[in-house]
Amino acid sequence: MNKKNITIIGTGAYGTALANVLADNDNNVIMYGIVEQQIDDINIYHQNSVFLDSKKINKKIKATNSMPAALENTDILILGVPTVAIKHVVNDIIKYAKKPMDVINTAKGLDEESLGLLSTKIKKYFEGSSVIKTYSALYGPSIAVEVVDRQPTAIMIASETIEKAKELCEVFSNEYFYMYPTTDIAGCEISAALKNAIAIGGGILKAYDAGDNAHATLLTLGLNEMYEFGKHFGAKLETFLNFAGLGDLILTASSKKSRNFRLGEKIVENNDAKKALEAFNLTVEGVETARIAYEIGKKYQIDMNFFEIIYNILYNNVKPISLLNNVFRDVKLV
Numbered sequence: 475m476n477k478k479n480i481t482i483i484g485t486g487a488y489g490t491a492l493a494n495v496l497a498d499n500d501n502n503v504i505m506y507g508i509v510e511q512q513i514d515d516i517n518i519y520h521q522n523s524v525f526l527d528s529k530k531i532n533k534k535i536k537a538t539n540s541m542p543a544a545l546e547n548t549d550i551l552i553l554g555v556p557t558v559a560i561k562h563v564v565n566d567i568i569k570y571a572k573k574p575m576d577v578i579n580t581a582k583g584l585d586e587e588s589l590g591l592l593s594t595k596i597k598k599y600f601e602g603s604s605v606i607k608t609y610s611a612l613y614g615p616s617i618a619v620e621v622v623d624r625q626p627t628a629i630m631i632a633s634e635t636i637e638k639a640k641e642l643c644e645v646f647s648n649e650y651f652y653m654y655p656t657t658d659i660a661g662c663e664i665s666a667a668l669k670n671a672i673a674i675g676g677g678i679l680k681a682y683d684a685g686d687n688a689h690a691t692l693l694t695l696g697l698n699e700m701y702e703f704g705k706h707f708g709a710k711l712e713t714f715l716n717f718a719g720l721g722d723l724i725l726t727a728s729s730k731k732s733r734n735f736r737l738g739e740k741i742v743e744n745n746d747a748k749k750a751l752e753a754f755n756l757t758v759e760g761v762e763t764a765r766i767a768y769e770i771g772k773k774y775q776i777d778m779n780f781f782e783i784i785y786n787i788l789y790n791n792v793k794p795i796s797l798l799n800n801v802f803r804d805v806k807l808v
């Protein structure tokens with residue numbers, strides 16, 4: 475496989491983890507960030523201590539705060555910022571990109587405005603520009619810190635054609651990072667977004683010491699609601715059984731390494747979602763997703779009992795104990 479020139483937008487936890495994989499695979503990797511200290515940390519000390527402590531990353535990774543420099547000669551562009559920042563960065567990317575690129579999104583969210591898919595929205599942002607060659611997105615159970623530690627990880631790449639997905643698998647895969655191809659962008663994206671809200675529920679149950687039965691039940695009913703939701707957008711059933719679906723759901727709704735899970739625990743600690751959120755300054759995509767998924771469920775009359783409860787906890791000051799008291803009743807199984 476030829477060396478690729480890869481640009482990663484965002485110097486956060488996941489962008490850094492992917493940079494490390496891609497540099498390990500001998501590609502030229504440059505990261506674009508907005509925080510000088512993070513850029514220096516990467517260039518000089520080969521670490522990203524704000525997000526990943528003092529863990530060393532591949533010395534070949536470069537970072538810059540200049541978008542034009544980052545986009546000098548890009549073959550593959552990775553969007554490594556949270557959902558909320560995508561519009562802003564795409565505007566700049568369009569301004570400075572010099573040639574058409576394979577664009578890969580990593581953000582896990584939905585589109586608030588259209589009550590639809592984030593991928594549709596991102597492609598719209600690029601519409602009319604000539605800088606996007608293909609669109610793909612990368613999803614699956616991959617906590618950044620474990621990827622940086624080179625612990626075994628398997629994820630999906632969803633592209634519009636299977637040929638492109640397979641080509642990208644070649645670029646990313648190595649002995650600790652395995653990537654599998656699919657064309658079900660909608661299914662992967664919905665799984666990835668919705669599991670974050672379910673992970674908040676996982677943290678709530680854990681903090682109440684609800685037990686392993688309850689945990690397994692949450693995963694099962696959560697997967698069912700993800701699928702009910704996905705059907706509406708034409709997602710395939712099998713996607714919910716792959717790494718983007720079941721895999722990421724199990725990981726995030728069970729692990730203290732997940733920020734969404736930890737937020738759930740904090741909500742119980744504070745007995746108040748608003749207070750917990752005020753004190754929690756990490757990226758937690760599940761909060762917005764819970765609201766958008768709830769609205770989509772209402773609009774299209776999708777049966778989503780869990781999402782209604784978690785929405786009320788996050789947005790209507792309903793106490794977190796209501797999850798324990800109500801989520802196991804009237805579960806609608808696929």
Ligand SMILES: NC(=O)C1=CN([C@@H]2O[C@H](COP(=O)(O)OP(=O)(O)OC[C@H]3O[C@@H](n4cnc5c(N)ncnc54)[C@H](OP(=O)(O)O)[C@@H]3O)[C@@H](O)[C@H]2O)C=CC1
Pocket residue numbers: 483484485486487488489506507508509525554555556557559562563580581582583616617618619756757759
């Ligand atoms: N962490 C993980 O294990 C995984 C995360 N993801 C997904 O990846 C996405 C990013 O998450 P993650 O890397 O963890 O988030 P982080 O909070 O670790 O990092 C986000 C980065 O984006 C930067 N950023 C925010 N706005 C802008 C902007 N306008 N221009 C440039 N940079 C910006 C942030 O800068 P600043 O520091 O200034 O805020 C920060 O460096 C999320 O959607 C997440 O769900 C997917 C798989 C795994």
Ligand SMILES: O=C(CO)COP(=O)(O)O
Pocket residue numbers: 582614615616617618670673722725726731732733734735757758759
């Ligand atoms: O999506 C993730 C791992 O696949 C990361 O989850 P959190 O955003 O909850 O930390």
